[in-house]
Amino acid sequence: MRHVRSIWNGAISFGLVSIPIKLVNATESHSISFRQIHTEDNGRIRYRKVCELEDREVGQSEIGKGYEDADGTIIPITDDDLAHLPIPTARTIEIVAFVPGDRIDPLQMDAAYYLAAGGVPAAKPYVLLREALKRNNKVAIAKYALRGRERLGMLRVVGDAIAMHGLLWPDEVRAPEGVAPDTNVTVRDKELDLADALMDTLGEVDLEDLHDEYRAALEEVIAAKASGEAPPEAPAPAAGGKVLDLMAALESSVRAARESRESPSGAEAEIKPLPRKTKPAPTAKKTAAAKKTAAAKKSATKSTAKKPAPKKTTSRKRTA
Structure with missing residues (x-):
C-alpha cells in the first residue's frame, strides 16, 4: 500500500497481546468544493472570530472551550480538565x-479506517489476529478514544489487512418509529410478481462501474469557464407524468429494463443536470486567466489570412 499519513498511533489490546498499529483513513472524498466570493470582484469572503462581549477579533491563543448550560450559562472547560478524564x-x-x-446493524457503521502494523515486531501478532478472525468468520468489537471522546469500533479482515469501522453507540441509533406508512396497505400477489421480475431483470451491478455523474458534469462546467468558454448547455428536461397506476408503472419498468439489457450498446448512464435558474447571473469581472485566454485568441485570429475560423461546438462528455 502506498504511504498514507497516519492519523493516530496506538496499539490493539488482544488479551495480554499488544499489537502496535497506525490508524489511516480507508476512504477519501473526491467531491468538488467551492469558496464563497464577492460577486463584484471575485474576492474571497473571510470569517473572523469575534468576541461578542468585547466586539473585537481574537486570536487562537485566546480561544478555549465552554459548555453552555440549559439556562445559557457558559461553563469553561480547560485542556487540563479533559486530560484527567479516566479513559x-x-x-x-x-x-x-x-x-x-451479521450481528452488527449497518445503521451503526460510521467512518472506516485501516490498521497498519507498527513496524516489524508487530507483524507476527498482527497476522495472528487477522488469521484468527478469518478462521472463525467473526469480527472484533473494540473500544478506543479518538478526537477527545471514547468510541466503539468493529475490526474485520479486508484482503490481507485489518480494517476498523467506527460504530455509533446503540443509544445513538434512532428507532424507525413514524417512518413507515401508518395506513393499511394491501399488496397483491401480481404486484409482488412484477416487482420480483423487475429485480431479476435489473440483476446485479459491479460497483466499480458506478460513477459520480454530477461531479463529471461539474468538472466540464469548471473547465469551460476556466478556458473562457461558455458552459455546456443543459438539455431540456423530459416531461414527467404523474404515475397513478402502480401495475402499469411496474410493467413499464420491467419492459424498459429488459430492452436496456438486450440493447447491444448497453445502457449508457445519462447525466441529468439540475434545472437552471431563469434569473440572469450578475456579470463578473474578467479574471487574469480569462483576459490572457481572450488575448491569445485575438492574436491567433489576426494571424490567419481573413479565413473565417470554424465554429467551435462544445459537446457534453457522457460518463458510463
Whole structure:
C-alpha cells in the first residue's frame, strides 16, 4: 500500500497481546468544493472570530472551550480538565468481544479506517489476529478514544489487512418509529410478481462501474469557464407524468429494463443536470486567466489570412 499519513498511533489490546498499529483513513472524498466570493470582484469572503462581549477579533491563543448550560450559562472547560478524564482506551484499541459479522446493524457503521502494523515486531501478532478472525468468520468489537471522546469500533479482515469501522453507540441509533406508512396497505400477489421480475431483470451491478455523474458534469462546467468558454448547455428536461397506476408503472419498468439489457450498446448512464435558474447571473469581472485566454485568441485570429475560423461546438462528455 502506498504511504498514507497516519492519523493516530496506538496499539490493539488482544488479551495480554499488544499489537502496535497506525490508524489511516480507508476512504477519501473526491467531491468538488467551492469558496464563497464577492460577486463584484471575485474576492474571497473571510470569517473572523469575534468576541461578542468585547466586539473585537481574537486570536487562537485566546480561544478555549465552554459548555453552555440549559439556562445559557457558559461553563469553561480547560485542556487540563479533559486530560484527567479516566479513559483507559486513550492510546489503545481494546477488544472486548468477538461476534458474527451479521450481528452488527449497518445503521451503526460510521467512518472506516485501516490498521497498519507498527513496524516489524508487530507483524507476527498482527497476522495472528487477522488469521484468527478469518478462521472463525467473526469480527472484533473494540473500544478506543479518538478526537477527545471514547468510541466503539468493529475490526474485520479486508484482503490481507485489518480494517476498523467506527460504530455509533446503540443509544445513538434512532428507532424507525413514524417512518413507515401508518395506513393499511394491501399488496397483491401480481404486484409482488412484477416487482420480483423487475429485480431479476435489473440483476446485479459491479460497483466499480458506478460513477459520480454530477461531479463529471461539474468538472466540464469548471473547465469551460476556466478556458473562457461558455458552459455546456443543459438539455431540456423530459416531461414527467404523474404515475397513478402502480401495475402499469411496474410493467413499464420491467419492459424498459429488459430492452436496456438486450440493447447491444448497453445502457449508457445519462447525466441529468439540475434545472437552471431563469434569473440572469450578475456579470463578473474578467479574471487574469480569462483576459490572457481572450488575448491569445485575438492574436491567433489576426494571424490567419481573413479565413473565417470554424465554429467551435462544445459537446457534453457522457460518463458510463
